[in-house]
Structure formats: C-alpha cells, structure tokens
Amino acid sequence: MKPRCEAYECVDLAWLSRGGKFDDQTPRTWKYSGGGLEITAYPGPWAVELHAEGHIHRIVLSYTETRFGGRRPWFSCPHCQKRRRVLHYVQKSLACRACFDLRYTSEVEDALSRAARQRRRLMQKVGGSDPGGDFPLKPKGMHWKTYRAIEAKAQASLKAFALGVARMGPR
Ligand SMILES: [Zn+2]
Structure with missing residues (x-):
C-alpha cells in the first residue's frame, strides 16, 4: 500500500x-x-x-x-x-511521492523490526529461544498471571508485525 x-x-x-x-x-x-x-x-x-x-x-x-x-x-x-x-x-x-514513499517504507520497516525485537524479548522471558516458533509453555515457578501478561504482549507484537508486513505490500 x-x-x-x-x-x-x-x-x-x-x-x-x-x-x-x-x-x-x-x-x-x-x-x-x-x-x-x-x-x-x-x-x-x-x-x-x-x-x-x-x-x-x-x-x-x-x-x-x-x-x-x-x-x-x-x-x-x-x-x-x-x-x-x-x-x-x-x-x-x-x-513528491517518491520522497513520501521512502519515508513511509522506512517507518514501516522500523515498526516491523521493533515488533520482532519485542517478541524475541518476551519469548526469552518465558524460556523460548525461537522467536518465530510457538509461544512456550508456562515455565515452572512462574505465576499464571505473569505468564498470561507476557503472552498477551507477545500476541500484540505478533499482530503489529503481521500488520507491518501487510502494509509493506509487494515490493
Ligand atoms: Zn522529492
């Protein structure tokens, strides 16, 4: 787009x-x-x-x-x-359009890499190592409340990432 x-x-x-x-x-x-x-x-x-x-x-x-x-x-x-x-x-x-396209693209790219970094950080908190993989199960000793909160944030960053990819469109 x-x-x-x-x-x-x-x-x-x-x-x-x-x-x-x-x-x-x-x-x-x-x-x-x-x-x-x-x-x-x-x-x-x-x-x-x-x-x-x-x-x-x-x-x-x-x-x-x-x-x-x-x-x-x-x-x-x-x-x-x-x-x-x-x-x-x-x-x-x-x-001109070319100037706005350039700015627009780099803004979307920034948002994408921010979302990816955030997801990686959140996965690591619950013992995950593969940022592209499934969200890990709750580690032993972690409160459910804490786990759910991290899971929700990771979901949100995944959504932001997907949205960013969609906005990038065909190159
Ligand atoms: Zn220009």
Missing part, C-alpha cells in the same frame, strides 16, 4: 496552469473532500506559496524549454529538489 493521490491531498501544477497562465499572482484554492483541508496557492514566476493549515510552504519553480519554443513550469520538490508536476501534502509537509 503506497500513498496515492486519492488517499493523500496533493497539489498539481497542471491544475495551477489551467487556462494557460499560472504566474499571474491570482490565488487559487484547493478544497479537499473529507478532512475539510484547504490549500491556497499564490503563484509567482519563480515560486508558488502554498498556504495550508496556518503554514506557508514556498515551492521553488523551475522551467524547461518545450520543443515549440515555450517553457514548461515545474515544482521543485522541497525535499529532493527534483522536478515534479505533483506534490503531496502529508502530515503538514509537502514533498
């Missing part, structure tokens, strides 16, 4: 330049369905200011020549500086 334009708010330069002009400094407002978010764009020749949730994001523009002697504007991604037509707005920051 990857962030997509439908699931996350995005800003499309093609939309800004609808009607041929985009640097006439006429503000345009995007209204997104659902969350009630609005992004207002104040276009200028070298940068577009995007106002969202009380913050101003200044997006630098660059141009490439077209074959017919015109110029084509591009957003410069605030994160990787690459030329982009579409920027995504996720958790109050703007970046």
Whole structure:
C-alpha cells in the first residue's frame, strides 16, 4: 500500500496552469473532500506559496524549454529538489511521492523490526529461544498471571508485525 493521490491531498501544477497562465499572482484554492483541508496557492514566476493549515510552504519553480519554443513550469520538490508536476501534502509537509514513499517504507520497516525485537524479548522471558516458533509453555515457578501478561504482549507484537508486513505490500 503506497500513498496515492486519492488517499493523500496533493497539489498539481497542471491544475495551477489551467487556462494557460499560472504566474499571474491570482490565488487559487484547493478544497479537499473529507478532512475539510484547504490549500491556497499564490503563484509567482519563480515560486508558488502554498498556504495550508496556518503554514506557508514556498515551492521553488523551475522551467524547461518545450520543443515549440515555450517553457514548461515545474515544482521543485522541497525535499529532493527534483522536478515534479505533483506534490503531496502529508502530515503538514509537502514533498513528491517518491520522497513520501521512502519515508513511509522506512517507518514501516522500523515498526516491523521493533515488533520482532519485542517478541524475541518476551519469548526469552518465558524460556523460548525461537522467536518465530510457538509461544512456550508456562515455565515452572512462574505465576499464571505473569505468564498470561507476557503472552498477551507477545500476541500484540505478533499482530503489529503481521500488520507491518501487510502494509509493506509487494515490493
Ligand atoms: Zn522529492
């Protein structure tokens, strides 16, 4: 599952330049369905200011020549500086899809390894050695209450792990 334009708010330069002009400094407002978010764009020749949730994001523009002697504007991604037509707005920051995909993937990977480490630790507490194996039986001398609590935590971390794997999706 990857962030997509439908699931996350995005800003499309093609939309800004609808009607041929985009640097006439006429503000345009995007209204997104659902969350009630609005992004207002104040276009200028070298940068577009995007106002969202009380913050101003200044997006630098660059141009490439077209074959017919015109110029084509591009957003410069605030994160990787690459030329982009579409920027995504996720958790109050703007970046291109590739940048968000990278961050998203590493966050899921972090959650996965955290869950795996936690499960290993919990298994060791009850005498287990194989983190991928079955949950060990209650060790002699351990209170049932303690054992059940560890078992519940291990279940939760297994669930978190499975969820993380599901979110990673096909690579
Ligand atoms: Zn980027």
